[in-house]
Each structure stands twice: as C-alpha cells, then as structure tokens.
Amino acid sequence: MAWRLRLVPEKTNIDFFKAQYVTFGASVLAMILTVISLLVFGLNFGVDFKGGTTIRTESTQVVEVGEYRAAMADLGLGDITITEVFDPSFRADQHVAMIRIEAQEGDEVVTPEVIAKVETSLQVIDPSITFPSVESVGPKVSSELIWSALLAVVAGSVGILIYVWVRFEWQFAVGTVAALIHDVVVTVGVFSLLGLKFDLTIVAALLTILGYSVNDTVVIFDRLRENLARYKTMPLREMMNRTANETLSRTIMTASTTLISLIILFIFGGDVIRGFVFAMLFGVIVGTYSTLYVAKNIVLMIGLDRSDKPNNGGNHEFANVDA
Amino acid sequence: MLIMPLWKRTIIVLIALWGIAAAMPNLFYAQVEGHNDAQAIADQGGVADPAALAAWPSFLPSSLMNLGLDLRGGAHLLAEVHVADAYAQRMDSLWPEVRDVLRDVRDQSGAIKRVASTPDVLRVEISNAEGMQAALTAVRGLANAVTTLTGAGQSDLDIKSEGNVIVLQLSDAEKSATDVRTLQQSLEIIRRRVDEVGTREPTIQRQGNDRILIQVPGLGSAAELKAIIGTTAKLTFNPVVNITSNASADPGPRNKLVPDITGDGTYYVIEETPVVGGEDLTDAQPAFDQNGQPAVNFRFNPSGGRAFGDYTGENIGKPFAIVLDDQVISAPTIQAHITGGSGIITGNFTIEESTQLAVLLRAGALPAKMTFLEERTIGPELGADSIAAGRTAAIIGMIAVVVYMIACYGIFGVIANIALAINIALLLAVLSTIGATMTLPGIAGIVLTMGMAVDANVLIYERIREELREGKPPARAIELGFERAFSSIMDSNVTAIITAIIMFWIGSGPVRGFALSLGIGIFTSMFTAVYVTRLIITLWLNARRPARIIV
Numbered sequence A: 001m002a003w004r005l006r007l008v009p010e011k012t013n014i015d016f017f018k019a020q021y022v023t024f025g026a027s028v029l030a031m032i033l034t035v036i037s038l039l040v041f042g043l044n045f046g047v048d049f050k051g052g053t054t055i056r057t058e059s060t061q062v063v064e065v066g067e068y069r070a071a072m073a074d075l076g077l078g079d080i081t082i083t084e085v086f087d088p089s090f091r092a093d094q095h096v097a098m099i100r101i102e103a104q105e106g107d108e109v110v111t112p113e114v115i116a117k118v119e120t121s122l123q124v125i126d127p128s129i130t131f132p133s134v135e136s137v138g139p140k141v142s143s144e145l146i147w148s149a150l151l152a153v154v155a156g157s158v159g160i161l162i163y164v165w166v167r168f169e170w171q172f173a174v175g176t177v178a179a180l181i182h183d184v185v186v187t188v189g190v191f192s193l194l195g196l197k198f199d200l201t202i203v204a205a206l207l208t209i210l211g212y213s214v215n216d217t218v219v220i221f222d223r224l225r226e227n228l229a230r231y232k233t234m235p236l237r238e239m240m241n242r243t244a245n246e247t248l249s250r251t252i253m254t255a256s257t258t259l260i261s262l263i264i265l266f267i268f269g270g271d272v273i274r275g276f277v278f279a280m281l282f283g284v285i286v287g288t289y290s291t292l293y294v295a296k297n298i299v300l301m302i303g304l305d306r307s308d309k310p311n312n313g314g315n316h317e318f319a320n321v322d323a
Numbered sequence B: 001m002l003i004m005p006l007w008k009r010t011i012i013v014l015i016a017l018w019g020i021a022a023a024m025p026n027l028f029y030a031q032v033e034g035h036n037d038a039q040a041i042a043d044q045g046g047v048a049d050p051a052a053l054a055a056w057p058s059f060l061p062s063s064l065m066n067l068g069l070d071l072r073g074g075a076h077l078l079a080e081v082h083v084a085d086a087y088a089q090r091m092d093s094l095w096p097e098v099r100d101v102l103r104d105v106r107d108q109s110g111a112i113k114r115v116a117s118t119p120d121v122l123r124v125e126i127s128n129a130e131g132m133q134a135a136l137t138a139v140r141g142l143a144n145a146v147t148t149l150t151g152a153g154q155s156d157l158d159i160k161s162e163g164n165v166i167v168l169q170l171s172d173a174e175k176s177a178t179d180v181r182t183l184q185q186s187l188e189i190i191r192r193r194v195d196e197v198g199t200r201e202p203t204i205q206r207q208g209n210d211r212i213l214i215q216v217p218g219l220g221s222a223a224e225l226k227a228i229i230g231t232t233a234k235l236t237f238n239p240v241v242n243i244t245s246n247a248s249a250d251p252g253p254r255n256k257l258v259p260d261i262t263g264d265g266t267y268y269v270i271e272e273t274p275v276v277g278g279e280d281l282t283d284a285q286p287a288f289d290q291n292g293q294p295a296v297n298f299r300f301n302p303s304g305g306r307a308f309g310d311y312t313g314e315n316i317g318k319p320f321a322i323v324l325d326d327q328v329i330s331a332p333t334i335q336a337h338i339t340g341g342s343g344i345i346t347g348n349f350t351i352e353e354s355t356q357l358a359v360l361l362r363a364g365a366l367p368a369k370m371t372f373l374e375e376r377t378i379g380p381e382l383g384a385d386s387i388a389a390g391r392t393a394a395i396i397g398m399i400a401v402v403v404y405m406i407a408c409y410g411i412f413g414v415i416a417n418i419a420l421a422i423n424i425a426l427l428l429a430v431l432s433t434i435g436a437t438m439t440l441p442g443i444a445g446i447v448l449t450m451g452m453a454v455d456a457n458v459l460i461y462e463r464i465r466e467e468l469r470e471g472k473p474p475a476r477a478i479e480l481g482f483e484r485a486f487s488s489i490m491d492s493n494v495t496a497i498i499t500a501i502i503m504f505w506i507g508s509g510p511v512r513g514f515a516l517s518l519g520i521g522i523f524t525s526m527f528t529a530v531y532v533t534r535l536i537i538t539l540w541l542n543a544r545r546p547a548r549i550i551v
Helices: A020-040 A065-075 A112-125 A139-167 A170-194 A200-230 A236-268 A271-302 B006-043 B050-054 B085-104 B129-140 B172-197 B222-229 B302-314 B351-363 B380-409 B411-433 B440-469 B474-506 B510-544
Strands: A052-059 A080-085 A095-101 A130-137 B074-081 B112-115 B121-126 B157-162 B165-170 B203-207 B211-217 B235-244 B255-259 B267-271 B281-288 B294-300 B320-324 B327-330 B342-346 B370-378
Touching (some): A065 A095, A139 B474, A236 A271, B074 B222, B085 B121, B129 B165, B255 B327, B294 B302, B380 B411, B380 B440, B411 B510, B440 B474
Antiparallel strands (some): A052 A095, A080 A095, B074 B211, B112 B121, B255 B267
C-alpha cells in the first residue's frame, strides 16, 4: 500500500447544515459589517481610482518619514501620505517608501515641474535617494476607472449567472451568484477594515475570486445534478450533504494547491503585487467557505422542483463526449 | 475509450513538443533578444553584430513575450487630444472663402464683417438684411457632402441666419469625421516623433474617441516623453508689422501680438496669415550658425520655397518673424532674396534644444493640443526586481505544487506534474507567439494557473478513486473517471473563461495582462489535464498492465 497524503479521510460524513443558521448568520453579519466599514472607513483608494500621484523612493539611508514630510511641507501640494515599505527580498541597505500626493486642481495630472520639485527637495535631505517609479492619474480618468471596474465585476457576475442558469436550474444560479457576491463583498470589507490600498489590480483579483469561487461551486452543483438523477427520493438536505462530502476531497485539494501557489507568491512575489495576492488569498479561503456553506444553503432555502425533467439527468451533453 | 487512435496521439505529442520549443526562447531572454535585434538590423541591410546573431540559433523559434513597462521600466502616458481645436482652425480657414463668395453678391448683401463668436462658430454680419437669402445661397455653395460611412449624404457645414448674421459651424457628422482625422493625425505625428528618438517597441494606441495611449519602454521618465510629444510644434513665418514692449498693445485687425520666446518683454505684432508654414518643410536638421551657435537648418518643398522666395524678394530690409507655437523664436531682417528654398533658424538654443526642435519640425505639428490624463514612470531597476521576485515565486511555487501532488497521488501525481510542466510551456508558447505583453499581474496569473491547473487533474483523480472504491477494475475506473469528471471540468472552466473574457474586454492595463494569461492558461490546462494526462496514463497502463492501482 503506497503512502498517500490525505487531508480529508476517504469517507466523510459531515453535516454541513448542522449549524446552517450560525454559518448563514455569520455570512450575513460579515456582509453587514462590510457595509458599515465602507460607510465608516471607506476604501483606501489608490491613485487609479482617486487621482493623484504616488512616488516610490529608494535610498540607502533609513527612511525618516518626518523629514520627508518637512522637506515637502512648503510645496503646497495639499495632503501628502508617506508610508515606508518593507519586504523580505530587500537588501539590508535598501529603504523604500511610497509618497502619495493628492489630486491637484483640474483634469490634468500633476505637472512634471511639481514632480521635479518634490524630487529635488527630497534629494536635499537625502542625496542617495532615487525614484524608481512615479505614477500620476488625473481625476477625469480615475472616475472612469472606478466605473469600468464596477462594470467589470457586475458584468462578470451576470455572465456567470446566465451560464449557470442555462446549464443548471435557476435556483442554482441564484445560489452561485449569492455566494459570489458574498465572496467579493467580504473581501472588499477586509480591504476597508484594514485600510489596504484598493486599486485596479485589486479589481482584477476580485474578478479572479469570482472565477475561482464559481468554479468551486459549479463542481458541487454538477455533482448534485448527477445525484438528483440517481437518487430521486432522497431528501434534498441529505443529498446535498452527500454531494458535498463526495466532493470534499477535491474541494480541499484544489483549495490547498491554489493556496500553496498564493502563499509563495505572497512571501516571495515582491511588495508591488502583495496587495493583489492578499486579496486572492483571502478570496480563495472565503470562496471555499461559501461553496460549502452559502451556495447550497440558498438552493435549499429556495427549494428545487424535482418533478421528472428529462434535462435533469446526468446524461447531458458533455457527459458522453469522448475526451 | 481509453485507447486513443494514433493520429490523436500524434497531434497531442506534436502540440506538446511545439509548446516546449516555442516557450524555450523565454528562458534565454537576453540572448534571444540580442539575436532578434541583430537579425532585424541584418534584414534591413545593416551590419549586425555577429556575436549577438550567433547567440541563438536561427532555426529555433525566436518569438518572445514582450515585457510590460512594469517589468522593463519605461514611461506611460495617456493623452487627451482636444479634437475641438480643429473646428476652430477650420472656421478660420473658412472665413476667407466666405468673404470671397459674399463679395460676388455684394450688391445684395452689402458690406460684410466677421463678428466675435466662440472659436468653433463663424459669424458673418452683412449690412443689408434683405440680401440674406442671396448671401445664404452663396455661402451654401461652399458646403460639401461628408464622405464618411455614417455621415454619408449630409453636408459638412451647418449654415443658418440669425437676423443679419450668417452663422456657420461644422455639422455633427463633419465634426465626428474631423475628430477621427485629428486623432489619426495626432497618432501619426506622435509615432513619428517617438520613432525619431529611436526607442524600441513603443506602443502608441488610440483609446476611445479622443485619447491616445503612449508607452515607451526604456525611457527615463514620463516628463521626458511629454517634452517630446507634448509640444504642438506649429512653425510659421509671418511678416512683422511692428515691434513693441507693450504686452497689451492693440495689434489691429487680422494681426496678432506674440511674445518673444525668451520672455524679455519684447512683443511682435505680426500678420495673422503666415507666408509659409511648417507643413511646407521637407527637412530640418540641427546645425550651427556662422558664429558657432546651435541652430536648425531647414528646407522647404517647392511651393513653400517659391512663396518664401517671392516674399523675401519683395521685402528686403524688413523683419519677419519665425514663430513656434505662438512665440517668436527670432525675427531677423531680410538681407537678400532667398531663392534656394532653405534657411537657418537661429536663436538662443542649447544643442539639445536645437536637436529637439529639428525632430519636432521634421515630424510635423500636432493638429490639436493635448492634455495628459495619466502618466506613469517605472524605473528599470524596479522592473528587474519584480522579474526576479516573480521568477523566485514561480520556481518555489512549482516545486511546492510538484511535491504536494506527488505526496497526494504518487505516480499519478508525477503524471499530473508532467502535464503541469507542459501546460506552462504551452502557455508561455502561446503568449510568445501572439506577442503578448507580460506584466507583473500576468506573472501572478501564471503562478495562479499552476495552482488551478491541477484542479482538472484533481477532479479526474478523485473520480477515479471513487470508481476504484466501488470495485471497478483499473482500466475501467480510469476511463469512467475521465468521462465523469469531464462535465465538471467543462462547466468550471467555462465559467472561468467567462470572467477572463470580461476582464479582458472591460479592463485596461494590468487587468488585461492578467486576464490574457489566465484565459490562455485555462485553455492550455484543459488540454494538458484531459489529453496529455490521459495519453500518459494510457501508455503507462499498457506498459505495466497493473492488476490493481492506487491513485
């Protein structure tokens, strides 16, 4: 008998509905907390969405946030945020900071003269300072970017809704999309609560979470559809539990391989994409949870019409495709 | 059926081999890039560096992924073209024509006068309101049909009367046609200017109705890029009427007041209509004048040369102004009749300034002003750091997934890993072949694909395990595992494809790069998980014929 790593025993019999009101309540609570957090703290929008300029500085000297601030105080640039950046991949004498300048008047980006002024005034206090990146977005573009990002998330959800509806039943589509919204909302909530920078790449991460979560949910629904055809009289609740247990091994396996990749990317991928990877990490965990505890529960709450439908069986078009 | 026909097996193997071959250049990025550059020089008839050429054998595939700005470093600008500027220019050039046609009906319309208006509307007042019908008929003769597809059949001018004023403006159809033209001209001129600076692979794209995206890898900063493309560079040679130090002097009708470029308080009253304009230039080169000061030599085309020659012949001893973007660079006095059609612009230039002016003059003037909505500069060091970090993460991630899969599925894990390696090779191969641009989120997409690509294998293996538990013989269990898992694989991948397509369609910049590698990754992972894995398992089964298997 060859040895195998098993995260999940061969046969499980977990009752996923045992604490259905607790888990469902927790999900609803998390979403309400997100809304409150959004109202209270808002989101820490990056320059993509808010307009303004970020300058990344790099120096062999230790970053003195106070000195930086003092050096730029006379430039009349309005609100300036300075954050020091740490990363395990940095050299011992590599000190990085991000300077964020709010959007200036008018549609245009900050002028090169302003950036040059900032750079010279920082060079006065720290001659070794360099500026590896400067990004500036005008307010006109940033408001458009917000809308296109929102549109992307909504269009993504609608596309999935339609596909699941066509391939399964409308109850499944509702359950899937409820799980998706749950995942995206809770992830946004964490970004709001922790005050992490929210920019275009985070939207890409949210869309990927959509894709991942739906993937996870659809696999279970696929199995559920098969079981529905097989055990016509088994109560829905029991059948869902059976389905979830049958696919549990796969759910955990896929989540763990994806998490392995993400954790490694989080540690070694550099500070530039850390926010992005964090969103994905969190989203995969929430997505796995919502697959097991949100999507099915909603279908159970709505109930299924189990009158005999030819379309309902496991012998649908893909099943017999010779791969 | 587990047994695959030979042709199917051959195709699978060929695709996998192609993937490996076409992905390989990316492992030797520097050599291949050097080779490609040298090859390009050789193809154009230049002398290529033989060492660079020999660094990569020509018979091997040499397509590379482009590195995005965040990895290579460079400057990114999003410019908005003020397309409405062109309307005003059209109105200005329309005025003399209107004047001429109205002169023919003078006995009915009376005296004519251009009156103040917004720049994109031309208002002409006639003194005799009864003659309005005749005047309108005459002016309508100037209108032409719009030649675009959507605007076909419409007139290019909206002409109406308000009291004794004729109001002319471009029709909506003509405006949108003008917008397209203005944007295309701007694109072309920006491209020429960037090409003059000679950086590699600039991206210059139209975005939406009035925007241009410019990405130039390797350039130091967006400010530098803006200096090259941001100036209008409209050059004209105008007769000088008067020189004054009064900034608010009244220039008089059809003259205008422009300052000296040095800002020394000198103002010139010049005639609005130039003798010759920059559009008549055929060449401009940086040079030095007789005093050794940096200057720009220029040459006119025949018609420009003739106009310039005629004017200088008639106006010896008078000053004329060389005007760039409404500032006088210099206002020399005409010494002689200049017939050769060439001349020299002197001014207080540095060598850099004269070189840049020559570039701008050669490339031509922008048809409209631009403002910049977005600019990003990424230093090459930051890009190199990001590549290094991405590479480390990819390698460690790969090892971790490989070890994990083997621990979970034994020999089947090894097979899944081979499929995964082929999957990544195929993904890189496709991205290189279509010339996709790899960005940092794109790398993240690949690393994520590695994690998710094994999902299809996991689905299949878990299903095989179940079938084995139900006591099916190995071959039958494997066959059923593939068959039954396929529906789940299909559904889950289609939904993932939907999100990738939407991301690519709606997103921009980093989102697009990510969507592209994710989307292609889904296709390649389906191919490898379903076909490659199946082929290897079949071969293994046929070779070993095990009585029982453990997945």
